[in-house]
Amino acid sequence: MILTIIISVLFLLMLVYTCRHLIFTYSTLFGKSQSFVKSFKRIAGVFLPKVSILIPAHNEEFVIGNLLDRMTELTYPKNKLEVILIDDGSTDTTGQIADDYAMKFSFIKVIHRPNGGGGKPAALNDGIKFTTGEIILTSDADYYPQLDIVEKLVAPFVDPEVGAVQGRVVVMNEEDSIVSKIVTLERISGYRIDQEARDKLVLVPQYGGTVGGFRREALEKVGGWDRNMLTEDTDLTIRLVLKGYQIRYVNDAESYEESVTTWRAYWNQRYRWAKGHMQCATKHLKNVLKAPFLSGIEKVELTLLLCIYFMPIFVLVAWGVGVASFITCEETFLSSETMEYYFFILSIFTCSTVGSFTPFFEAGLGAYLDNRKRLLWLLPVLNFTFLIMAFCCTKALIDLSLTRNGNYKWNHTHHNGKGNGHNRKNGQMVPTVSIRTEMGG
Amino acid sequence: MNPLILLPFILLGALFTPTVFEIFKRKDKGPKEIPEQTTYEEKPDVDTSLLERAREKARVNVSGEVMRITGDASIPGNTEINNHLVVQGKLKVGKKCHIIGSVKAFGDVEIGEASVVEGHVLSEGTIVIRRDCIIKGIVDSLKDIVIEENAVVEAVSTEKTVKIGSNAKINRRILSGSSIITSLQEAQAEVVKKPKETKISPQQQVAVEQPLVPPVVKPVLGVLAPEKPAETTGTSDQIFSHLKERIRKFDETRSNAAEEFSLEDLSPSEAKVFKIALKSSSLEEMCLRLLMDPSEVKDILDGLIKKGFLDETFKPKKPSLEEHVEPAPAETASTKEKTEPSSSDSKKRGRRKELSAVDSQKSEDPFKECK
Numbered sequence: 002m003i004l005t006i007i008i009s010v011l012f013l014l015m016l017v018y019t020c021r022h023l024i025f026t027y028s029t030l031f032g033k034s035q036s037f038v039k040s041f042k043r044i045a046g047v048f049l050p051k052v053s054i055l056i057p058a059h060n061e062e063f064v065i066g067n068l069l070d071r072m073t074e075l076t077y078p079k080n081k082l083e084v085i086l087i088d089d090g091s092t093d094t095t096g097q098i099a100d101d102y103a104m105k106f107s108f109i110k111v112i113h114r115p116n117g118g119g120g121k122p123a124a125l126n127d128g129i130k131f132t133t134g135e136i137i138l139t140s141d142a143d144y145y146p147q148l149d150i151v152e153k154l155v156a157p158f159v160d161p162e163v164g165a166v167q168g169r170v171v172v173m174n175e176e177d178s179i180v181s182k183i184v185t186l187e188r189i190s191g192y193r194i195d196q197e198a199r200d201k202l203v204l205v206p207q208y209g210g211t212v213g214g215f216r217r218e219a220l221e222k223v224g225g226w227d228r229n230m231l232t233e234d235t236d237l238t239i240r241l242v243l244k245g246y247q248i249r250y251v252n253d254a255e256s257y258e259e260s261v262t263t264w265r266a267y268w269n270q271r272y273r274w275a276k277g278h279m280q281c282a283t284k285h286l287k288n289v290l291k292a293p294f295l296s297g298i299e300k301v302e303l304t305l306l307l308c309i310y311f312m313p314i315f316v317l318v319a320w321g322v323g324v325a326s327f328i329t330c331e332e333t334f335l336s337s338e339t340m341e342y343y344f345f346i347l348s349i350f351t352c353s354t355v356g357s358f359t360p361f362f363e364a365g366l367g368a369y370l371d372n373r374k375r376l377l378w379l380l381p382v383l384n385f386t387f388l389i390m391a392f393c394c395t396k397a398l399i400d401l402s403l404t405r406n407g408n409y410k411w412n413h414t415h416h417n418g419k420g421n422g423h424n425r426k427n428g429q430m431v432p433t434v435s436i437r438t439e440m441g442g
Numbered sequence: 443m444n445p446l447i448l449l450p451f452i453l454l455g456a457l458f459t460p461t462v463f464e465i466f467k468r469k470d471k472g473p474k475e476i477p478e479q480t481t482y483e484e485k486p487d488v489d490t491s492l493l494e495r496a497r498e499k500a501r502v503n504v505s506g507e508v509m510r511i512t513g514d515a516s517i518p519g520n521t522e523i524n525n526h527l528v529v530q531g532k533l534k535v536g537k538k539c540h541i542i543g544s545v546k547a548f549g550d551v552e553i554g555e556a557s558v559v560e561g562h563v564l565s566e567g568t569i570v571i572r573r574d575c576i577i578k579g580i581v582d583s584l585k586d587i588v589i590e591e592n593a594v595v596e597a598v599s600t601e602k603t604v605k606i607g608s609n610a611k612i613n614r615r616i617l618s619g620s621s622i623i624t625s626l627q628e629a630q631a632e633v634v635k636k637p638k639e640t641k642i643s644p645q646q647q648v649a650v651e652q653p654l655v656p657p658v659v660k661p662v663l664g665v666l667a668p669e670k671p672a673e674t675t676g677t678s679d680q681i682f683s684h685l686k687e688r689i690r691k692f693d694e695t696r697s698n699a700a701e702e703f704s705l706e707d708l709s710p711s712e713a714k715v716f717k718i719a720l721k722s723s724s725l726e727e728m729c730l731r732l733l734m735d736p737s738e739v740k741d742i743l744d745g746l747i748k749k750g751f752l753d754e755t756f757k758p759k760k761p762s763l764e765e766h767v768e769p770a771p772a773e774t775a776s777t778k779e780k781t782e783p784s785s786s787d788s789k790k791r792g793r794r795k796e797l798s799a800v801d802s803q804k805s806e807d808p809f810k811e812c813k
Contacts, residue, residue, distance in 0.1 A: 044580055159564065160564060
């Protein structure tokens with residue numbers, strides 16, 4: 002009986018997330034945009050404040066040239082733009098490549114932190130001190146933005162209530178491996194459906210750590226990035242919301258990334274995200290529930306957002322309980338001779354029948370809307386990735402309980418430039434090193 | 443063994459077979475283009491205003507550089523506000539106010555005369571920027587934006603209409619989804635309308651580069667555009683009021699002429715052209731008043747001439763009962779005069795002649811009756 006109660010409680014929790022994702026999917030299909038979204042689209046290119054773009058980089062020699070090239074091609078007026086690259090203790094030629102660009106273009110500046118290497122948040126906090134812009138955007142070194150991304154990201158700041166914006170991340174190297182294809186599906190689900198729905202439903206879109214920006218005064222008010230958090234982006238999102246700022250999501254401000262291509266890299270990335278989210282949950286959940294100026298729906302949504310990485314653990318628990326029920330032959334409301342077999346099998350696939358159905362539906366719809374229908378065949382594989390996530394999140398929770406590691410080192414994936422090396426001019430691939438050579442190296 | 447136990451495995455097999463094909467699919471490693479533009483598709487509406495209001499209601503308690511007001515707000519004149527203003531209703535800012543920040547309202551916004559806003563003005567409703575205001579940011583609305591004379595705005599953006607007063611200055615860009623109306627166009631529209639509706643300000647400067655108005659209205663425009671508007675005196679006001687009265691009477695006499703004719707036999711477009719023809723003195727004037735292509739207007743006028751409502755000089759000609767009864771529609775006024783009149787015909791002709799005499803007098807001196 003006790004096992005049945007536990008399963009029922011877990012079932013209810015999964016049902017809550019099911020409803021959440023179904024609402025997101027429905028809203029993306031049929032929802033009306035928030036106020037002033039059309040204004041932002043009209044104003045893009047008209048509102049031109051001074052913008053600073055921070056690019057923290059640590060050993061990114063294969064990709065940094067591409068990004069800096071792209072910065073020179075941005076359509077935003079260069080007299081109102083400054084690009085600050087923070088070379089954080091790189092041991093390769095990242096600093097030299099950046100210096101070459103800084104010599105050639107006056108709006109590109111480089112900050113060298115030879116004693117750095119202490120993680121992205123520290124690099125960004127140092128970078129803010131050198132910015133002069135009213136709006137501060139961030140970009141990872143391995144990203145490749147659209148030419149007019151700055152105008153699109155900056156437009157929502159016309160609204161005085163907006164403190165941060167988030168653009169969309171698109172995977173460009175999806176053909177590299179099955180892992181990159183799965184990550185593509187997850188990115189589509191996360192941005193095209195999830196973030197878009199949260200913006201439409203007047204909830205809280207999340208700043209994702211890159212392809213986003215802040216109002217300078219908002220950033221100063223919350224004190225910048227927290228070095229103690231593994232997911233400093235989620236932490237910053239919550240802190241901004243708790244200060245009363247709005248966060249807007251701009252779906253057509255796209256930046257292209259090189260995603261992970263191996264299962265080990267996938268595991269490491271998801272482990273960090275899970276641990277970081279759990280850190281944020283323990284830090285902010287109480288404040289979120291007590292905040293007097295968050296509406297009830299916002300509080301519920303933020304709670305679900307912060308606890309989302311606990312869900313795979315609950316599913317793992319549900320599996321164990323299901324197996325235990327079978328072994329102990331416990332009387333349940335499903336008991337019958339045939340149903341026992343189903344109970345055993347379904348306990349393994351509980352995630353896909355209840356908990357993960359709607360996320361898979363979300364991913365599928367996102368792929369369909371993005372016209373990537375061939376990726377739909379991979380939806381069943383997400384069952385396995387969810388299995389991986391279940392164990393990954395469990396490990397993250399155990400490690401979080403035992404240790405208190407902050408974000409004191411770089412946790413980034415090795416990049417080989419394939420993601421944005423496909424888009425060179427005239428269709429020919431040109432590696433970063435040759436650019437440096439041409440510049441007189 | 444129950445064969446139903448195989449069902450999940452069959453379903454899984456069906457689900458995973460395409461997956462296997464996709465995994466072992468031949469990879470294309472050629473260069474790939476990155477799209478430079480994305481398209482945004484509009485979706486059908488599900489109203490979320492309730493959620494927005496709930497959020498805004500909750501946000502009111504936040505302290506900081508944003509001043510949030512629930513409901514309508516009215517700011518008295520000569521007020522300085524050192525915050526951003528967010529109003530969940532209508533906002534009216536008084537005269538000579540100074541707002542050091544942006545203004546955002548969910549309802550209509552009115553910025554009083556000679557006020558200064560150091561930021562942007564955003565609204566879901568109509569925005570009215572009164573004269574001599576300075577807005578150092580973007581004025582954006584989902585509805586109409588009115589900028590009165592001498593106001594200075596950085597940029598204007600709306601999905602509806604922008605109305606710009608004389609001497610108003612927009613430093614950068616005007617984005618309008620509907621139309622941009624300047625003070626010149628407004629003045630012309632007011633003159634074409636009935637005089638009761640017009641309010642002509644003697645101080646209004648109308649830059650006339652090309653005479654878009656038909657000749658009969660030219661003298662009026664010439665008076666409306668005084669060379670030295672700053673030196674208006676009581677005498678000028680008297681002249682303007684006198685002219686205004688004359689124009690009113692003139693339009694009255696012309697507009698009454700349409701009531702004498704029965705327009706039941708005419709199509710709506712023909713009736714419209716006929717009424718304009720009564721007021722106009724030339725084909726060009728008619729085209730301008732109707733805003734139609736001259737060839738179209740000419741075709742309709744030809745039709746009216748054939749039906750006997752107008753003569754060849756586009757002057758109104760009341761079609762007689764004889765013309766309607768007789769089966770030959772091609773008879774013109776000249777042929778009617780040649781036929782031998784009966785007693786009743788002579789009376790009607792006489793009446794027609796009297797009317798035509800009155801019309802000819804009017805055409806000679808349109809201002810005679812007004813004197």
